[in-house]
Amino acid sequence: MALTGIEIYKLLPKTNCGDCGVPTCLAFAMALAAGKTELDKCPHLSEEVRTKLAEASAPPILPVVIGAGDNALKIGGETVMFRHEKRFENPPGITILVTDKMSDAEVKDRLKKINELPYERVGLTLHADLVAVKSETGDTAKFTALANKVKAGTKANIILMSEKVETLAAGVKACAERKPLLYAATKDNFEAIVKLTKESGCPLAVKAKSVEELAVLTEKLGAAGIKNIVLDSGARNVKQALQDQLIIRSAALNKKYRPLGYPTIVFPCEMTKDPMKEAIIAAMFVAKYAGIIVLSDLNGESLFPLLVARLNIYTDPQRPMTTKQGIYEINNPNENSPLMVTSNFSLTYSIVSSEIESSKVPCYLFVKDTEGLSVVTSWAAGKFNSESIGSAILKSGITDKIKHHKLIIPGYIADERDAIAEEMPGWEIIVGPKDAADITPFLKAFKP
Numbered sequence: 001m002a003l004t005g006i007e008i009y010k011l012l013p014k015t016n017c018g019d020c021g022v023p024t025c026l027a028f029a030m031a032l033a034a035g036k037t038e039l040d041k042c043p044h045l046s047e048e049v050r051t052k053l054a055e056a057s058a059p060p061i062l063p064v065v066i067g068a069g070d071n072a073l074k075i076g077g078e079t080v081m082f083r084h085e086k087r088f089e090n091p092p093g094i095t096i097l098v099t100d101k102m103s104d105a106e107v108k109d110r111l112k113k114i115n116e117l118p119y120e121r122v123g124l125t126l127h128a129d130l131v132a133v134k135s136e137t138g139d140t141a142k143f144t145a146l147a148n149k150v151k152a153g154t155k156a157n158i159i160l161m162s163e164k165v166e167t168l169a170a171g172v173k174a175c176a177e178r179k180p181l182l183y184a185a186t187k188d189n190f191e192a193i194v195k196l197t198k199e200s201g202c203p204l205a206v207k208a209k210s211v212e213e214l215a216v217l218t219e220k221l222g223a224a225g226i227k228n229i230v231l232d233s234g235a236r237n238v239k240q241a242l243q244d245q246l247i248i249r250s251a252a253l254n255k256k257y258r259p260l261g262y263p264t265i266v267f268p269c270e271m272t273k274d275p276m277k278e279a280i281i282a283a284m285f286v287a288k289y290a291g292i293i294v295l296s297d298l299n300g301e302s303l304f305p306l307l308v309a310r311l312n313i314y315t316d317p318q319r320p321m322t323t324k325q326g327i328y329e330i331n332n333p334n335e336n337s338p339l340m341v342t343s344n345f346s347l348t349y350s351i352v353s354s355e356i357e358s359s360k361v362p363c364y365l366f367v368k369d370t371e372g373l374s375v376v377t378s379w380a381a382g383k384f385n386s387e388s389i390g391s392a393i394l395k396s397g398i399t400d401k402i403k404h405h406k407l408i409i410p411g412y413i414a415d416e417r418d419a420i421a422e423e424m425p426g427w428e429i430i431v432g433p434k435d436a437a438d439i440t441p442f443l444k445a446f447k448p
């Protein structure tokens with residue numbers, strides 16, 4: 001059970017030294033209880049207190065990592081019921097299903113889709129995340145062969161699904177280094193799957209016939225030392241599944257009920273046979289409150305809007321989306337290609353880069369870090385002025401890529417032209433269009 005701010009305060013050194021960045025231990029305790037700071041910020045805690053507080057300050061829905069290395073997927077870690085209260089933390093993993101009843105060609109097709117359906121949007125790459133490998137035949141050899149095929153065919157993270165623990169164990173052996181999610185512990189296979197989970201170090205899904213039964217199982221798993229848990233309430237009709245999501249989230253967050261404080265997995269693939277309905281159900285679970293969403297297949301026309309919905313719901317409403325500062329090459333530029341500059345508000349980058357792309361004129365676009373503010377707002381806030389633009393461009397390495405010294409600035413900051421020229425001696429500063437829609441004619445007429 002999470003501790004209150006006062007309970008946390010009682011465990012702190014009470015020296016008010018300020019090393020944690022706030023002036024008093026009480027302020028630190030309150031911030032920790034509200035999830036607004038991290039335990040490690042106080043360097044004066046005994047091991048005993050640190051362990052106790054680590055549990056108390058853990059998010060009400062624990063984070064779970066599936067996979068290994070840079071490609072690992074983190075789900076859970078959620079702290080709020082509604083996005084506007086703070087933000088949703090870790091987007092749900094979109095998953096495609098393959099089974100050992102499918103033909104080689106069907107499996108190949110699905111792996112091709114997960115590998116070849118990523119989308120670029122506002123400077124980000126959107127894609128599905130996991131392959132669920134399901135045993136439908138009960139044949140361990142077939143399941144192992146399928147797990148091997150998936151391991152070799154994609155870098156996506158893996159869920160191994162079988163009712164038989166010995167079949168799961170064979171699957172784990174085939175792809176242990178990928179740290180797959182094991183699906184699923186039930187009341188019938190409990191002892192054996194706990195043993196396999198401990199030996200493999202893999203995360204574990206737990207499936208029950210109701211939310212109540214889930215809580216009983218997760219308490220037993222917790223007592224056995226297993227914390228990397230994903231919940232399946234067993235519901236396969238939309239109404240009950242949604243209701244279970246709400247109950248689980250509310251119990252974990254509002255009642256601080258730890259046995260339900262884990263991310264969930266849902267199966268739209270088992271709720272309808274209509275692909276479009278399946279996508280709509282999946283979109284509902286992106287908002288309410290799934291950690292993993294298993295789809296029967298991936299199709300561009302439904303996957304792209306689903307990924308965009310996920311992106312929108314999981315962006316921080318208090319912080320604008322940003323694009324990384326740097327030089328972006330559009331339409332294969334060369335040493336004579338024009339150089340433009342813009343701000344790093346993702347929407348600005350997206351619009352400007354798309355206009356350049358559709359102009360078909362090879363171009364370099366330098367994106368300046370303006371803390372996610374648009375051109376006009378960042379200029380007004382002093383984050384997109386002559387000094388910051390000049391020094392960022394001169395340090396960017398662009399002079400190794402172009403022969404000319406000409407920079408096109410957005411029309412909205414035309415007043416900065418002379419000041420930028422002063423910051424960049426030897427450069428000609430050209431005022432570009434105010435509106436992105438005018439970029440194409442401007443570039444077509446531009447002579448470097």
Ligand code: SF4
Binds near residue numbers: 025041043
């Ligand atoms: S660093 Fe620790 S001891 Fe110092 S004020 Fe913060 S909480 Fe208190």
